[in-house]
Amino acid sequence: MAVTGLLLVGFLYAHMIGNLKIFFGAESFDHYAHWLRRLGTPLLPQDWYLWIQRFVLTAAVVGHIVAATILTRRARKARPVRYVHRPKVQGSYAARTMRWGGVIIALFIVYHILDLTTGHLNPVGDPQHPYGNVVADFAPGRWYVTLFYTLAIVAVGFHLRHGLFSAVRSLGQRTLRGERLARAAALLLSVVLVVGYLSVPFAVLTGLVD
Numbered sequence: 001m002a003v004t005g006l007l008l009v010g011f012l013y014a015h016m017i018g019n020l021k022i023f024f025g026a027e028s029f030d031h032y033a034h035w036l037r038r039l040g041t042p043l044l045p046q047d048w049y050l051w052i053q054r055f056v057l058t059a060a061v062v063g064h065i066v067a068a069t070i071l072t073r074r075a076r077k078a079r080p081v082r083y084v085h086r087p088k089v090q091g092s093y094a095a096r097t098m099r100w101g102g103v104i105i106a107l108f109i110v111y112h113i114l115d116l117t118t119g120h121l122n123p124v125g126d127p128q129h130p131y132g133n134v135v136a137d138f139a140p141g142r143w144y145v146t147l148f149y150t151l152a153i154v155a156v157g158f159h160l161r162h163g164l165f166s167a168v169r170s171l172g173q174r175t176l177r178g179e180r181l182a183r184a185a186a187l188l189l190s191v192v193l194v195v196g197y198l199s200v201p202f203a204v205l206t207g208l209v210d
């Protein structure tokens, strides 16, 4: 869980930072998107790096889900008889919403790829001009798209907060001070990620980017 999760966090951060190029204008953002396709050349043929990254990310997502299923089954086996009295509040909100959060994120990724990568669900869907696709996507009239992105990104934030904290524990951190530090770092990293991602649709919605 921890290793695949940390790999996905690496992608999430890189993607969020890349998205901020939108604040430097259409030319800068489109240039960046086209550069992504050339990444790895001339060592690799055009687009190869992108496909390797897609393969690794897909394997990480599948591995993450398989590990979650195995861990849940193991936990159930260890406690075959359910607790008669289960306290209502168990762990943080983030910890209790990991599974549903994961489902929302998975559905979002499918929608998002059809929207901004293949362009099928985008009002413009021009692969040569990703800046135009993003601006059309989050236009004020399509507030429901911004709402869906917001829900999904907040779910990513909650998922990440608990996931990062658990990963640090899985990788061997045991002390009380370390736990407090890990909790604070997980919160900070999640908030920065959520604000970074949300800044794009809200900048379009408010007309800061057009």
Ligand code: HEM
Residues within 6 Å of the ligand: 012, 015, 019, 033, 034, 036, 050, 054, 105, 109, 112, 113, 116, 117, 130, 134, 149, 153, 156, 197, 198, 200, 201
């Ligand atoms: C408002 C926030 C976001 C914006 C504006 C955004 C923008 C984009 C754009 C423009 C592309 C297409 C790049 C291209 O093909 O040239 C893309 C692809 C992608 N995004 Fe996002 N994204 C956002 C949030 C997210 C989040 C939260 C995730 C993951 C949970 C994510 C995962 C992906 C993936 C997996 C791809 C496909 C990359 C590929 O082509 O292999 N994005 N995004």
